[in-house]
Amino acid sequence: MVSPVSESAPSLPNPPSAAARPPCVLVADDQADVLEALRLLLKRDGLTVVTSQSPAGALATLEAEDVDLVLMDLNYARDTTSGQEGIDLLGRIRAQDASLPVVVMTAWGSVEGAVEAMRAGARDYVQKPWDNTRLLATLRTQLELRRALKRSRRLEEENQHLRRGQGNQLAMVSESRSMQPVRRLIERVAPSGANVLVTGEHGTGKEVVARLIHGGSTRSERAFVAVNSGGLSEGVFESELFGHVKGAFTDAKSDRIGCFELADGGTLFLDEIGNMPLSQQAKLLRVLQTGELHPVGSSKTRRVDVRVVSATNVDLSRAVAEGRFREDLLYRLNTVEVQLPPLRERREDIPLLAAHFLAEQGRRYGRPNVRLSSEALEALLAYAWPGNVRELEHAVERAMLMASGDEVTQEDLLLKRAGREGMARLEEMTLEEVERYLIERALARHEGNVSEAAKGLGLSRSALYRRLQYYGIKGAR
Numbered sequence: 001m002v003s004p005v006s007e008s009a010p011s012l013p014n015p016p017s018a019a020a021r022p023p024c025v026l027v028a029d030d031q032a033d034v035l036e037a038l039r040l041l042l043k044r045d046g047l048t049v050v051t052s053q054s055p056a057g058a059l060a061t062l063e064a065e066d067v068d069l070v071l072m073d074l075n076y077a078r079d080t081t082s083g084q085e086g087i088d089l090l091g092r093i094r095a096q097d098a099s100l101p102v103v104v105m106t107a108w109g110s111v112e113g114a115v116e117a118m119r120a121g122a123r124d125y126v127q128k129p130w131d132n133t134r135l136l137a138t139l140r141t142q143l144e145l146r147r148a149l150k151r152s153r154r155l156e157e158e159n160q161h162l163r164r165g166q167g168n169q170l171a172m173v174s175e176s177r178s179m180q181p182v183r184r185l186i187e188r189v190a191p192s193g194a195n196v197l198v199t200g201e202h203g204t205g206k207e208v209v210a211r212l213i214h215g216g217s218t219r220s221e222r223a224f225v226a227v228n229s230g231g232l233s234e235g236v237f238e239s240e241l242f243g244h245v246k247g248a249f250t251d252a253k254s255d256r257i258g259c260f261e262l263a264d265g266g267t268l269f270l271d272e273i274g275n276m277p278l279s280q281q282a283k284l285l286r287v288l289q290t291g292e293l294h295p296v297g298s299s300k301t302r303r304v305d306v307r308v309v310s311a312t313n314v315d316l317s318r319a320v321a322e323g324r325f326r327e328d329l330l331y332r333l334n335t336v337e338v339q340l341p342p343l344r345e346r347r348e349d350i351p352l353l354a355a356h357f358l359a360e361q362g363r364r365y366g367r368p369n370v371r372l373s374s375e376a377l378e379a380l381l382a383y384a385w386p387g388n389v390r391e392l393e394h395a396v397e398r399a400m401l402m403a404s405g406d407e408v409t410q411e412d413l414l415l416k417r418a419g420r421e422g423m424a425r426l427e428e429m430t431l432e433e434v435e436r437y438l439i440e441r442a443l444a445r446h447e448g449n450v451s452e453a454a455k456g457l458g459l460s461r462s463a464l465y466r467r468l469q470y471y472g473i474k475g476a477r
């Protein structure tokens with residue numbers, strides 16, 4: 001069931017975490033001696049310094065480097081006293097990135113210049129000649145504010161992801177013999193930091209495994225970010241994974257942190273990896289090889305330290321042989337492979353899983369005493385479970401709602417059956433349940449192929465997609 005892949009397969013390099021990088025300050029001033037003095041002062045204080053002697057040079061540096069703060073003079077050679085060139089530069093920096101703090105340096109006694117700069121968006125000002133301690137304190141305050149702002153944005157995006165995801169499900173019920181090697185492998189690889197590929201049919205618990213691996217690793221205190229990487233359109237893919245900067249495209253109203261950066265220091269779960277188009281595979285591979293990425297619309301390089309756990313129900317070796325999946329990407333992803341058996345091959349787990357879900361739903365619906373009748377349990381054991389653990393979970397929830405007393409009967413389970421009996425059940429189902437059922441059947445018949453399933457159902461592809469989203473049906477391709 002479990003096949004560790006060669007130990008020598010390459011894994012994601014571990015570049016220094018972006019969070020540990022010292023802040024980078026761009027100092028812009030046209031006087032070389034001023035630049036040098038500031039460079040030494042700031043470097044001694046542990047900051048990374050890049051310098052520029054002209055407004056054009058400053059803008060070019062901002063394009064290329066990941067700068068956290070700008071310290072800029074207001075006066076440049078072309079226009080030494082009015083400060084207008086400096087104000088222009090300030091405006092252009094703000095247009096590029098309004099969240100980037102700018103501290104201006106003004107000539108001694110030039111209060112109007114300082115006031116104008118503050119009006120134009122500078123966060124603070126220092127007068128020349130500067131006082132070292134005060135200057136450093138000013139810069140530190142602004143850098144702290146920026147860090148706090150970035151952190152709160154990041155938390156906000158993480159929360160959105162958690163809300164979109166399934167919470168922190170860490171329980172894995174798995175007592176069956178066929179699940180023992182899986183459990184042992186998870187325990188062994190979780191702390192190793194190696195990239196893991198989890199394979200198995202839909203609903204077998206691949207995401208549960210990914211969360212367990214994250215929970216058992218040294219990264220457990222950092223984010224676990226799950227993304228359905230096989231379901232992203234070409235336009236959304238890069239923005240979702242690598243982020244974008246404001247103005248990168250029409251709808252980019254503000255900067256967005258991508259999943260890779262959200263998972264920095266933690267684990268990125270790439271679900272449905274086998275459905276990723278080749279063009280997206282190439283972009284993903286580049287980031288896995290270098291640990292570096294560019295948000296859409298930015299030329300700045302960002303470094304990330306991410307462990308990748310991916311999942312698929314597709315036979316990737318076959319996909320490689322058929323030219324649908326890159327072999328080099330597969331080697332990056334499957335340093336270790338965990339294969340999850342379908343539920344029909346681990347029937348011993350069915351009673352335990354059913355009891356687990358019954359207890360969970362009992363808590364949810366305030367019915368802690370609901371139990372399965374022995375006929376209901378027999379029916380569960382006899383059923384084929386094409387939808388695996390997810391289908392069992394839904395069946396138990398539905399049964400909890402159907403059961404009139406504290407005992408769930410076989411009838412309450414509404415298990416799908418062919419023939420006349422199935423039709424009788426159909427009559428008892430709601431319209432939505434029937435629709436969902438037919439969609440699932442069509443997808444199963446066409447091995448998850450949405451175009452084919454849509455044709456079979458007499459729907460357009462987009463109409464079927466809308467319904468898949470509405471019913472939360474996964475696994476279509």
Ligand SMILES: Nc1ncnc2c1ncn2[C@@H]1O[C@H](COP(=O)(O)OP(=O)(O)OP(=O)(O)O)[C@@H](O)[C@H]1O
Nearest residue numbers: 169171172173202203204205206207208389390474
């Ligand atoms: N061993 C298990 N113990 C407890 N709950 C489980 C187990 N396996 C799966 N589940 C539950 O079943 C549901 C489906 O699991 P999960 O989403 O991990 O499956 P999956 O294989 O990733 O599905 P898909 O292929 O559709 O993405 C989830 O609600 C999960 O919590």
